[in-house]
Amino acid sequence: MKRTLLTTAILFPAVSWAVLPDNLEWITNNNEPLFASPEAKFGGTLRTSMPSFPQTFRTVGPDGNGAFRVWLLDKQPQLLQRHPDTLNYIPDIATHWAFGDDNKTIYLKLNPKAKWSDGEPLKASDFSYMLQFYRSKDIIDPWYNTYYRTQIDRIDALDEHTIEVVFAKELDNEALLYFTHRLKPRAEHFLKPKTDKNNDGVDDNFVRRFNFKPEPTLGAYHVGKVRKGKSITMQHVGEDWWGYTNRYYQNRYNVEKVSIKIIRDEDIAFKHFEKGNLDVYSLGRPELWYDKSQSKPFKNGYIHRFWGYNQMEVGAGGFWLNTDKPMLDDINIRKGIAHALNVEGLNEKIFRGDFSRKPNGLGVGLGAFTNKELSPLPFEPEAAIKYFELAGFDRIAADGIRVNKDNQRLSFAVTYSQQVVTPQLAYLKEQAKAAGLELTMNLVDGSSAFKFALEKKHEISYHSMGTAPRPQYWEYFHSANAGKPQNNNFTNYSTPELDELIMQFRSVFSSKEKERLSREIQRQVHDATVIVPGVMSPYIRAGYWRWMKYPANPMQKKTEALFTIGRMDDFGTYWIDQEVKKATQKAVQQGQSFEPVTVMDTRYKP
Incomplete structure (x- = not known):
């Protein structure tokens, strides 16, 4: 059987499972390089922060797609992982996998040691329940309802540690692996309904009942102490966490607790960091890296700086134009806005040239799925004016803003979530005046801003x-x-x-055909000018107190963050050196200093 992956193939003898096909070719992969450090030490509490408290601890249903779900679901173990450097599939919840001969079915052997964070063993039926859960109307989440009803036929538990996943349509092996590997089970024992009039295994009042009732996880951390609106503590399961039976998890997730404090103002959060009340802090913003990191704690060597390059996929985003709002349904207005936003100047003047512009609003770095022929409309006020005039905005008010024959102003509110973004939008606002466009700034706190966009209340969401x-x-x-x-x-x-293309994209057998359809979808969305691309950076920058340690080769191609800074976007390869911490705190008290340190990891620099 042809394989496109670097794997170790093992041919298991016929087993006693009556429903398993004979002579399945079971595959595993324990040969990829490790990326954690054997020098890592277990223990301690990482102190970090985030700007807002989550709207809910649910990961589905209303407000379930917030930033905190990274902790609760997105970065939790799944059936298989992709190695962050080689990108080959490696074991996670599943230890082995095998393909059926119908181009629809994949079989997986689960790690028998896997346990939920509440101590209950993972059951193969938790994957069957996952499918039942996502199909239920009680979760009030149409995306999950539609996807899991149309894309997966069934998931069967064949025994305590073996599952069969059958897709609704034929897929090549590459696609079968991809769509299977990201599946994460739901804890049936925890989600058992109190009332179930629909007889679908999900509580009729799921959304309300589980709003702030976090589910057990399979990961190293689960939600511990919560002070609503103030802080969340993520508690490690312990050194006997089942994941450590997997070689790829060894020497990772080393701190016992992650204390996440809610600090709404980024400047205040940075002051907490400088005082040693937070262990790590993102220095992605240029003013932090170039200016604020010149303060005494940095110069005295108490706080170190890190700059590391990666090769991450970049998602959709920038300025989302809501075509349901007045004027934004006109493509001439949208094209005019695109030409009136000086994103290139924003990068040079505000971001000091450290970023680059996204070539299209639907993301880049996805290989052949990305349409590399696309490029954003440039900042050209003259071109913007021509489009605005085509839309009827051919007059100029006393303040320089364009109006139409009904005296309607060419004005839109831009919704954003953090105060630190204000200078960026202030620059764009001034530049847009050259085309007669008025941008007003609508700052909505943290997670509430995303809710605002989900509810489609925005005109433009950044x-x-x-x-x-x-x-x-x-x-x-x-x-x-x-x-x-x-x-x-x-x-x-x-x-x-677009509807037709999207449905073809979801259903085609060939990955090559799926790539072609993706490029065409991106072209049509680009031509519609409904997302004005923003900026991106192929690197991460962070500050950390010198007691924070990490592997000799800190970056992998897919390293999103070196440390947990509010979100669990890292691989948990860092640890706390308690002896160095004591020595550093003593040095601070006595006014002693160390050599300042800036670490650069350029192995994946473009």
Whole structure:
């Protein structure tokens, strides 16, 4: 059987499972290089922060797609992982996998040591329940309902530690692996309903009952102490966590607790960091890296700086134009806005040239799924004016803003979530005046801003989304989500042509054909000018107190963060050296200093 992956093939003898096909070719892969350090030490509490408290601890349903779900679901163990450097598939919850001969079925052997964080063993039936859960109307989440009803036929538990996943359509082996490996079970014992009139295994009042009732996890951390609106502590399961039976998890997730404090103002959070009240802090913003990191704690060597390059996929985002709002349904207005936003100048003047512009609003770095022929409309006020005039805005008010014959102003509110973004938008606002466009700034606190966009209340929303190695388009541009709240169609844009392409993209057998369709979808969305691309950076920058340690080769191709800074975007390869911490704190008290340190990891620099 042909394979496109670097794997170790093992031919198991016939087993006693009656429903398993004979002579399955079981595959595993324990040969990839390790990326954690054997020098790592277990223990201690990492102190970090985030700007807002989550709207819910649910990961589905209303407000379930917030930033904190990274802790609760996105970065939790799944059936298989992809090695962060070689990108080959490696064991996670599953130890082995095998393909059926119908181009629809994949079999997986689960790690028998796997346990939920509440001590209950993982059951193969938790994957069957996952499918039942996502199909239930009680979760009030149309995306999950649609995807798991249309894309997966069934998931069967064949015994305590073996599952069969059968897809609704034929897929090549590469696609079978991709769509299977990211599946994460749901804890049936925890989600057992109190009332279930629909007889679907899900509580009729799921959304309300589990709003702030976090589920057990399979990961190293689970939600511990919560002070609503103030802090969340993520508690390690312990050194006997089942994941450590997997070689790829060894020497990772080394701190016993992660204390996440809610600090709404980034400047105040940085002051806490300088005082040693936080262990790590993102220095991604240029003013932090170039200016504020010149303070005494840095110069005295108490705080170190890190700059490391990666090769991450970049998700959709920038300026999302809501076509359900007045004027934004006119493509001439949208093209005018695109030409009036001086994103190139923003990078040079505000970001000091450290970033680069996204070539299109649907993301990059997805290999052949990315349409590399696309480029953003440049800042050209003259071109913007021509489009605005075509839309009827051919007059100029006393303050320089364009108006139409009905005296309607060419003015839009830009919604954003953090105060630190204000200078960026202030620059764009001034530049847009050259084309007669008025931008007003609508700062909405943290997670509430994302809720605002989910509810489709924005005119223009300035935010970016994460992505997987393969893009998803149904949630962003299918008509089933246009004009409806609580989904990711932030532009409310759809067309019959896009609908057809998106459904073909979801159903085709060949990965090559899927790549072609992806490029065409990106072209049509680009031509519609409903997302104005923002900026991106192929690196991470962080500050950390000198007691924070990490491997000799800190960066992998897919390293999103070196440390846990508010979000669990890292691989947990860092640890705390308690002896160094004591020595550093003593040095601070006595006024002693160390050599300042800046670490650069350029192995993956473009």
